Amino acid sequence: MPPEIVIPAIDVRVIAPMLTIFAWATVLLMVDLFMPGKDRKLTGYLALAGLAVTALVTLAVQPAPGTSRTSFSNMVVLDSFGTTLTLILLLIAAFSIAISINYLSYHNIEMGEYYPLILFATGGMILLGQSTNLILVFLGVELLSITLYVLTAFFYPRYTSEEAGLKYLLLGAFAAGFLIYGIALIYGGAGTLDLFEIGAFLNTSLAVGSAFPPGALLVLIGGALVLIGFCFKISLVPFHMWTPDVYEGSPTPVAAFMSVGTKGAAFAALLRILIVALLPFKIYWLPVLGVLATLTMLFGNIAALMQPNMKRMLAYSSVGHAGYITIGIMTAGTHGTESFLFYLLAYALANMGAFAVLITLERRGEMAWSVDDFAGLWKRYPLLAIAMATFMLSLAGVPPTAGFFGKFFVFAAAWEDGQIFLVFMGVLSSAIAAFFYLRVIMRMFMDEPVREVIPIFNRGLTITIGIAVVGTIVFGLLPTPLVSLVQNSVIALGVGG
Amino acid sequence: MLQDYTPILVMFLMSLFVPLFVISLSAVLGPKRGSKRKLAPYESGMEPIGPAMRRFPVKFYVVAMLFILFDIEAIFFFPYALAFRDLGLYGLGVMGVFLVLLVVGFVYEWKKGALRWD
Amino acid sequence: MISAVPLEWVLILASGLFCVGLFGALSRRHAVSMLMGIELMLNAVNINLVAFWRYTQPDEVGGMIFALFVIVVAAAEAAVGLAMAIAIYRTWQTVNVDSVDSLRG
Numbered sequence: 001m002p003p004e005i006v007i008p009a010i011d012v013r014v015i016a017p018m019l020t021i022f023a024w025a026t027v028l029l030m031v032d033l034f035m036p037g038k039d040r041k042l043t044g045y046l047a048l049a050g051l052a053v054t055a056l057v058t059l060a061v062q063p064a065p066g067t068s069r070t071s072f073s074n075m076v077v078l079d080s081f082g083t084t085l086t087l088i089l090l091l092i093a094a095f096s097i098a099i100s101i102n103y104l105s106y107h108n109i110e111m112g113e114y115y116p117l118i119l120f121a122t123g124g125m126i127l128l129g130q131s132t133n134l135i136l137v138f139l140g141v142e143l144l145s146i147t148l149y150v151l152t153a154f155f156y157p158r159y160t161s162e163e164a165g166l167k168y169l170l171l172g173a174f175a176a177g178f179l180i181y182g183i184a185l186i187y188g189g190a191g192t193l194d195l196f197e198i199g200a201f202l203n204t205s206l207a208v209g210s211a212f213p214p215g216a217l218l219v220l221i222g223g224a225l226v227l228i229g230f231c232f233k234i235s236l237v238p239f240h241m242w243t244p245d246v247y248e249g250s251p252t253p254v255a256a257f258m259s260v261g262t263k264g265a266a267f268a269a270l271l272r273i274l275i276v277a278l279l280p281f282k283i284y285w286l287p288v289l290g291v292l293a294t295l296t297m298l299f300g301n302i303a304a305l306m307q308p309n310m311k312r313m314l315a316y317s318s319v320g321h322a323g324y325i326t327i328g329i330m331t332a333g334t335h336g337t338e339s340f341l342f343y344l345l346a347y348a349l350a351n352m353g354a355f356a357v358l359i360t361l362e363r364r365g366e367m368a369w370s371v372d373d374f375a376g377l378w379k380r381y382p383l384l385a386i387a388m389a390t391f392m393l394s395l396a397g398v399p400p401t402a403g404f405f406g407k408f409f410v411f412a413a414a415w416e417d418g419q420i421f422l423v424f425m426g427v428l429s430s431a432i433a434a435f436f437y438l439r440v441i442m443r444m445f446m447d448e449p450v451r452e453v454i455p456i457f458n459r460g461l462t463i464t465i466g467i468a469v470v471g472t473i474v475f476g477l478l479p480t481p482l483v484s485l486v487q488n489s490v491i492a493l494g495v496g497g
Numbered sequence: 498m499l500q501d502y503t504p505i506l507v508m509f510l511m512s513l514f515v516p517l518f519v520i521s522l523s524a525v526l527g528p529k530r531g532s533k534r535k536l537a538p539y540e541s542g543m544e545p546i547g548p549a550m551r552r553f554p555v556k557f558y559v560v561a562m563l564f565i566l567f568d569i570e571a572i573f574f575f576p577y578a579l580a581f582r583d584l585g586l587y588g589l590g591v592m593g594v595f596l597v598l599l600v601v602g603f604v605y606e607w608k609k610g611a612l613r614w615d
Numbered sequence: 616m617i618s619a620v621p622l623e624w625v626l627i628l629a630s631g632l633f634c635v636g637l638f639g640a641l642s643r644r645h646a647v648s649m650l651m652g653i654e655l656m657l658n659a660v661n662i663n664l665v666a667f668w669r670y671t672q673p674d675e676v677g678g679m680i681f682a683l684f685v686i687v688v689a690a691a692e693a694a695v696g697l698a699m700a701i702a703i704y705r706t707w708q709t710v711n712v713d714s715v716d717s718l719r720g
Contacts, residue, residue, distance in 0.1 A: 007587055026601055033608045135681050142688045149695050159706040163715050165699050170649055170712070173692050174640055177656035180685060181633060184660050184678075188626075188667035193677045245718040555701055562694045569690035572683055576676075 011071035024050035025119035032112030047115035068492035075133040079492035096257035098460035125265030164249025179229025189218025198277040247315035256355030296323030297429035331413035339409040346402035350394035353468030376449030396437035402475035633659035
């Protein structure tokens with residue numbers, strides 16, 4: 001007897017942001033196809049308009065504070081956490097497109113598909129942040145990964161770009177194998193793919209007796225495999241090997257997009273899985289994440305110390321920042337999600353800005369920037385040097401920048417949770433990190449120019465760098481509005497809570 | 498339950514056995530008088546030049562790739578085919594949206610010239 | 616009715632297939648062969664999903680539908696992978712992943 005088919009109640013508001021961005025991307029793909037001429041800048045501007053429309057839709061459908069909406073048989077949820085994350089992701093995507101528009105034509109890789117691909121990846125990230133069903137988590141991960149494989153290799157026929165794309169694809173697909181094997185085991189153990197129901201299953205089955213039920217054991221093993229899959233995506237040590245190669249080979253705006261967007265979305269999905277479904281297993285995942293975070297912070301920052309190439313240095317620094325965000329995730333069970341969201345926004349502003357500065361210095365046909373290119377920048381382009389210094393200070397976590405408060409909130413939450421050792425390791429690795437961030441600043445302000453570098457400016461780059469600088473400093477001086485925003489961004493722990 | 502399928506198994510074994518039997522029969526009973534001419538790959542005609550595993554043009558890959566995509570995406574029609582009576586107009590609308598997306602992909606590859614053979 | 620084959624056997628088959636795929640993905644140096652190994656891993660997961668669905672949750676369709684999604688995503692990944700293999704071959708004249716190695720710090 002086949003199961004009776006019940007069409008679930010559908011609340012379009014829940015998926016309205018995703019729906020908007022996917023529809024816009026699809027239409028944009030067609031519009032671009034029939035657009036005459038070789039100039040693709042208009043496609044880029046239309047993509048920016050799409051992001052703006054999506055942001056408006058997101059604001060229009062946002063739930064009242066403290067409430068959430070679920071729909072499609074509880075497969076997607078719209079809570080204030082998801083809304084805030086969506087807005088941050090849209091900002092990141094807008095920055096990436098703004099710095100791409102002239103970059104693509106300058107490097108002769110101007111193809112209209114680029115912008116719809118960014119929109120599709122952003123849609124995948126939004127989906128990842130809102131899904132409460134493991135099918136959708138998997139779909140979101142794959143949607144953003146597959147588009148990013150293509151974007152990484154977009155610099156055809158530059159051979160490093162192709163190499164980066166292949167490496168990313170092979171490792172990403174490999175990680176996806178672990179991810180869904182874990183999901184399959186969770187499904188077998190708990191008998192459901194719904195995060196809320198998995199949590200309820202674990203609560204009842206663990207409460208029965210002292211014995212460890214086999215279903216819960218399967219969920220535990222599956223959870224570990226899912227964690228491995230996510231570790232690849234968010235490049236936690238020891239699953240980070242691909243990160244520097246992929247960042248170095250890919251087009252710089254894509255590297256910027258990847259370093260912040262993928263991390264934010266994947267961390268959000270991991271957060272939801274850990275908090276909503278696997279909270280009864282906190283005694284198991286907390287120490288594992290602690291070890292991973294420690295390794296990641298130390299290794300990422302020490303490796304960044306050795307890099308003469310700026311793009312690789314930023315790649316390793318993004319590995320290190322993944323470690324700090326992991327600490328934010330670990331405390332989310334007790335302290336809410338505010339430290340995670342604040343850190344993500346601060347990191348997004350500083351990192352997008354730093355990559356934008358790299359793009360201004362990028363020459364046609366060159367693919368390596370050494371720190372030497374920044375030497376003496378202050379003497380010739382003082383504004384650019386000040387911007388870069390702001391981003392470096394924010395990444396290092398020096399007041400009065402947003403990055404300082406990001407680190408401060410993460411460490412404060414961990415301290416209150418009693419994770420003294422983690423706070424200690426975090427501060428230690430921040431000290432290591434400060435060394436190489438400050439080295440860039442020293443070279444810019446103290447040294448004489450090593451070789452002639454002429455920056456290229458255009459509207460997109462200037463606006464991005466401007467917004468990033470202003471945001472970094474304003475949120476560093478006046479964090480209160482942002483703090484109240486992220487404090488109200490509560491993750492939905494139950495259906496329709 | 499499983500016994501119901503026994504005829505199929507018998508049928509399967511029979512259909513495996515008969516051709517094997519016939520082929521081996523001709524191999525055992527048939528006369529074999531090979532000569533140099535007869536053992537050549539082609540009894541009349543050219544000597545073969547080079548290996549048969551030639552490199553073939555990349556456009557075969559492109560077509561194969563596009564075929565895989567459209568072939569696999571049709572998989573979503575199978576559950577719909579099983580349930581389309583119960584889903585009614587709603588299901589028709591949803592599958593319509595899905596089809597539109599497929600058509601968008603098709604138009605894209607058409608305009609990009611991926612389907613042009615030469 | 617289906618008790619002729621216990622669930623454990625199916626799971627062992629799936630984990631065996633997963634390990635074969637894992638070994639293939641790790642040991643081969645040809646990009647397309649590695650992709651084939653990864654496809655094997657995904658198919659092992661499909662066996663798992665369908666088996667779990669049939670044996671433990673035959674009243675709902677989650678596992679079966681997930682298997683469909685995995686098939687489609689695997690196809691998309693394979694298509695992008697093959698396209699990238701072609702692009703790599705055009706730029707590098709090889710698809711051996713040991714030779715395709717220029718990025719290092």
